[in-house]
Amino acid sequence: MERAPADAQRALTAEQIAAMCRRAFGESAVVASARELGGGTFNTTYLVSLAPAMALVEERRVVLRVAPPDSAAVSWDEAALMRRELHIQPHFAALSTLAPRTLAADFTRQLLDRDYVFQTLLPGERWDDVADALSPEESLSLWEQFGRITRTIHGTAGSAFGGPFPVPEFRAWSEAVLYRLGCSLRTMAGASLDVSEMAAAIEIIRGGAAVLDELREPRLLHGDLWLFNLLIERGAEGPRIVGVIDADRAFWGDPMADWTMFVLSKSASPENRPLYDRFWEAYGRPPQTRAGAFRAAAYEAMNVGIALPWAARHGHGDLVERGKRELREALEALRRLRP
Incomplete structure (x- = not known):
């Protein structure tokens, strides 16, 4: 290849x-x-x-x-x-x-x-490879299954945040988040990206550590769960998810910090709203609180901090510009929601 x-x-x-x-x-x-x-x-x-x-x-x-x-x-x-x-x-x-x-x-x-x-070797084909060939009813069924599978993953509790070995583990969720943000800041600097907004976001998140630490129990996060890491089979009774692959980015934390939740929030549109609604109906909608909104903004900065240097390293200029915009939006939200 x-x-x-x-x-x-x-x-x-x-x-x-x-x-x-x-x-x-x-x-x-x-x-x-x-x-x-x-x-x-x-x-x-x-x-x-x-x-x-x-x-x-x-x-x-x-x-x-x-x-x-x-x-x-x-x-x-x-x-x-x-x-x-x-x-x-x-x-x-x-x-x-x-x-x-x-x-x-x-x-x-x-x-x-x-x-x-x-x-x-698992059976099936990648969902994203055949998504355009599925009927609306088939897609709705798969998104419901997706929600149940994500809920099942997040239902597993751990003993420490962060990790797994050899990545450090932490007793407090805020420590794990700040560790990941600090690593991303250094990686962004190494990729010659402007780190001023990331540094500002980190300072606000550090000041709101108590809000992050309301999360007491680490939960299992897949770290990279989206359609390209789900295998499906299509049969007479409809499509079903038969494989969950590539869990190498898994770690322990707040379920709302998982990559799945980040992509759901950043890719929402009127066209896919029925599909995402079916996911949330199966998963269970989280309560809408000010503390939850602050944590969501912190997780957005954390996930963008991983995606931005990757896009820069691989020459995806459009994704770099999108990442900069999303980091700016996360910083604005953090300033607005600062405890």
Whole structure:
């Protein structure tokens, strides 16, 4: 696959893939084929077919995900993503039938200078790839399922905010938020972006730490849950979500800080309002309070702080301008709602 210079992905050789399969599945494992899969922006992913063995009548198909090398330019929120995902994966047990299972993981760097995992291949197709082909009724059904799945994820409680290892964990939610904001500010500065508005937002959020700390119980957040990370199957009884993938950005915090909630707020329009209403009906609408509005503005700054340097690094000028505008809006809201 063709790649831009800033891409973190790196292709493998056939010999490397064969060696990785032998380590994971035994010296007798034979690779029938390996096809690189598109759609992602970070890990290099292959669909691997293992040749039939005596114990297998048919080819066994598995997914190989390979992290970028340490030499790749990644930001603070992308460091050790695969290790973070493996650490937090057991906490997604409530979605065990929808999440891929890890078959093997190798972080030794003995075969190549990158982390990698083999996972089960889930059925279905990416929702965003077929969204335009769905009827209004089918879309409404999927958005309702989306709301229930998000509620299920957020229903899992943890013991500390932030994380997972090796990202630091904190006893107070405000400490986790300020840590993430501080990392984003430094990353923005490294990308030659103006950080004055982010710095101003951080000072207001620090002054309103008590409002953030009204959240006492850490909840599981997916960190990147949207249509491109949901797999669906279409059948006679209608479409259903059959897979939830790429939870490597998961962490512990306020459910309203999850990336899903940020995208819902920033992409709302009259056209998709019925779909979003169906999501919120299934998830449960949060109460509208001044404290909640302050926290929402803080989370907007936190999420924009991650998206802005990513867009700058990948040359997406339109997204950079949008991010600057949204950060300015978040700062204005924080000033208005300052405790």
